[in-house]
Amino acid sequence: MTLRSIILGLMLAALVAGFGYLNDSVVRLNLLVGYHVAVSVFGLLVVALLTVNPLLSRLRRQWRLGGGELATMTALVLIACAVPGSSMMRTFTPGLAFPIRYEQIDVGWRHSGPLGYVCPAMLPNDGQYSKELLDGFVMGRGEPGKPIALDEVPWAPWIKPLAIWMPLLATLGVAVICLSLIVHRQWSRNERLRYPIAAFAGSLLGEEDNRGLNSIFRDRIFWLGAACVVAIRIINGLHAWYPNSIEVPLTFDFSAVHAKWPDMIKVDHGLMLLYPEIFPIVVAFAFFLASDVSLSLGLSTLGIVVAASMLAGWGVDTSYDSYSGGVFPYQRFGGYLALGAMLLYTGRGYYRSVLVRALTFRHNGEAQGYAAWALRVLVLAFVALTVMLMLLGLDVLVSIIVVGLLLLIFLIIARLNAEAGLFFVGAAWQPIAVLVGLFGIAALGPSVIGTVALLGALIVMDPRECLMPFVVNGLKICDDQHVRPARIGRWGPWVFIMSIAVAVPVVLWANYNYGVTLRDTWATGDVPRFPFDAVDHAVRELKLRGELASSQGISAIGRIARMNPDGRFLAAAGAGLVVVLAVSVLRIRLTWWPLHPIIFLVWGSWAMNKFSASFLLGWAIKAAVTRLGGTRAYRRGLRLMIGVIAGDLLAGLAFMVHGAAYYSITGLAPVVYRVLPD
Numbered sequence: 001m002t003l004r005s006i007i008l009g010l011m012l013a014a015l016v017a018g019f020g021y022l023n024d025s026v027v028r029l030n031l032l033v034g035y036h037v038a039v040s041v042f043g044l045l046v047v048a049l050l051t052v053n054p055l056l057s058r059l060r061r062q063w064r065l066g067g068g069e070l071a072t073m074t075a076l077v078l079i080a081c082a083v084p085g086s087s088m089m090r091t092f093t094p095g096l097a098f099p100i101r102y103e104q105i106d107v108g109w110r111h112s113g114p115l116g117y118v119c120p121a122m123l124p125n126d127g128q129y130s131k132e133l134l135d136g137f138v139m140g141r142g143e144p145g146k147p148i149a150l151d152e153v154p155w156a157p158w159i160k161p162l163a164i165w166m167p168l169l170a171t172l173g174v175a176v177i178c179l180s181l182i183v184h185r186q187w188s189r190n191e192r193l194r195y196p197i198a199a200f201a202g203s204l205l206g207e208e209d210n211r212g213l214n215s216i217f218r219d220r221i222f223w224l225g226a227a228c229v230v231a232i233r234i235i236n237g238l239h240a241w242y243p244n245s246i247e248v249p250l251t252f253d254f255s256a257v258h259a260k261w262p263d264m265i266k267v268d269h270g271l272m273l274l275y276p277e278i279f280p281i282v283v284a285f286a287f288f289l290a291s292d293v294s295l296s297l298g299l300s301t302l303g304i305v306v307a308a309s310m311l312a313g314w315g316v317d318t319s320y321d322s323y324s325g326g327v328f329p330y331q332r333f334g335g336y337l338a339l340g341a342m343l344l345y346t347g348r349g350y351y352r353s354v355l356v357r358a359l360t361f362r363h364n365g366e367a368q369g370y371a372a373w374a375l376r377v378l379v380l381a382f383v384a385l386t387v388m389l390m391l392l393g394l395d396v397l398v399s400i401i402v403v404g405l406l407l408l409i410f411l412i413i414a415r416l417n418a419e420a421g422l423f424f425v426g427a428a429w430q431p432i433a434v435l436v437g438l439f440g441i442a443a444l445g446p447s448v449i450g451t452v453a454l455l456g457a458l459i460v461m462d463p464r465e466c467l468m469p470f471v472v473n474g475l476k477i478c479d480d481q482h483v484r485p486a487r488i489g490r491w492g493p494w495v496f497i498m499s500i501a502v503a504v505p506v507v508l509w510a511n512y513n514y515g516v517t518l519r520d521t522w523a524t525g526d527v528p529r530f531p532f533d534a535v536d537h538a539v540r541e542l543k544l545r546g547e548l549a550s551s552q553g554i555s556a557i558g559r560i561a562r563m564n565p566d567g568r569f570l571a572a573a574g575a576g577l578v579v580v581l582a583v584s585v586l587r588i589r590l591t592w593w594p595l596h597p598i599i600f601l602v603w604g605s606w607a608m609n610k611f612s613a614s615f616l617l618g619w620a621i622k623a624a625v626t627r628l629g630g631t632r633a634y635r636r637g638l639r640l641m642i643g644v645i646a647g648d649l650l651a652g653l654a655f656m657v658h659g660a661a662y663y664s665i666t667g668l669a670p671v672v673y674r675v676l677p678d
Helices: 003-026 039-059 067-080 089-105 107-112 131-139 156-190 196-204 220-241 256-260 270-274 280-286 291-298 300-313 327-346 348-360 369-391 396-420 431-439 441-459 467-480 485-514 521-545 556-561 567-589 606-666
Strands: none
Touching: 003 067, 003 089, 003 485, 039 067, 039 196, 039 606, 067 467, 067 485, 089 107, 089 131, 089 156, 089 441, 089 485, 089 521, 107 521, 131 485, 156 348, 156 369, 156 396, 156 441, 156 467, 156 485, 196 280, 196 467, 196 606, 220 280, 220 606, 270 300, 270 606, 280 291, 280 606, 291 300, 291 396, 291 606, 300 327, 300 606, 327 348, 327 396, 327 431, 327 567, 348 369, 369 396, 369 485, 396 431, 396 441, 396 467, 396 556, 431 441, 431 567, 441 521, 467 485
């Protein structure tokens, strides 16, 4: 780690945090980040290694960027990647402002007044409608070629909510970075997880020749994989612009199967089986995985369809939503708990030594000093988050549970990423659904429901770019290049805080200059409505039961006394817990066991419905290569797949640059061709 790498990393992180929202939500180009294998970051890493380092080597050899410097820069930028996209800024300001708008036009909301059940300071203008707040926010105040100035943004209504949300998000970010540091050595050294994304980056940062070119770029097989994918992407990108041109089909139509089994589409996710789509980058990452992992991911959509069909045949209601949960969201939550318990159990020796060193300040076993300090800060951050939530109206019990559930989501998604390379995955369950299933709405009350649902909507509603997977991959990339994790741990929290501080003013300025596009129905419709639809539903039901007044202001002890768990929640969460634990044990005990418990954590999510066919194809290719050609063929195939990943990233980066240039020259929105789903 050098001063140069830190300065460049900070500059690039600020650029990603500031420009990401403009790229994704204003110009609507290919997503700048979008996934945990960020096209902009890893695509630029490929470009830098192909062009910048060879050029610097020719000018003066000592000017070139070393592997440790590039790893440091990558790790710092990855931390910033959690801020501008779907996990935060895409929904942050619309999620706070649009509920005020909807309360003016929704008759049901006007009757129940759901915004009045959350702390007013959490919303702009204390949750009250004003033309100054909303007119420019929706329609925009800027004119073509004449953007508004920063002082024309109505900052006053946003001061209170920003004073609440920014410290809360910053503290949560610090807690997540500390959690990443604690698990790093256990996952990377003791369990030797594959870290497919970090392994890809590490393969690029190989030994350099005298021209400053890394070894992988001298491999013809690498270039064969890259060239094939780039050619496919160029052909299909031209088809997007000129529909009469040729196209290489990557989506396949098996709707004829529907004629044989007409009931298939009546089951949730059944339609996805009829139109499988192949993503080359996913096929390539499957090559990095253990066979049971890639097979389980490949069978996930088929598995959820079979399971849903069986449950429907038994008369079980498999419908679900984010607020009231359902069989499969509850089951996935139980699976998350089970995997969390397994992680704690398998790493019990290491985590015990970290705890002892954190408490005694003495070296103990293999525990690293940075892990002990991370645990101390994590405890402080956990307490701070709990206090913040209590100040927003939650009691201590609910606050502790909510913070724990949020960290559980980050932890398990990071584990899925480190073990299975899942760079696009959602939790597919919400903390509020767990609380409602566990306590019942009468024991919670509309205020607790609204506050917890709002926290979930803005933090984990779409964790496709959540922080922890970025951090664990950055730590692994740096560790492999002999950059100590402690150094990233010291800089990481400041990078995250800086990224929020840069992104929020840019996003608010963009909102009031361009207006918030209503085409993004997820950010402007689904997310803002979800928390207060939950409150509206709770208020109506509690009024009918005559329990609305008694449900408010309950203490933690009183809440426990009034608990009324949903039997469906207990059964489904318990089933998820037992199944994941059982499959985990079988996988450890039986070498021939074909499935990984990951299937029960991700099936039914939109991302896996899109990717399962690609993982299955990758598993089949890897199985064929290793069976027919052995270890040598696998190693050559792995270099081919590294080229495929690099080719997809370069193609995505090229379309991003082309779209930005087209918009800059014409002022018109370009046709967007995406190498990965939106």
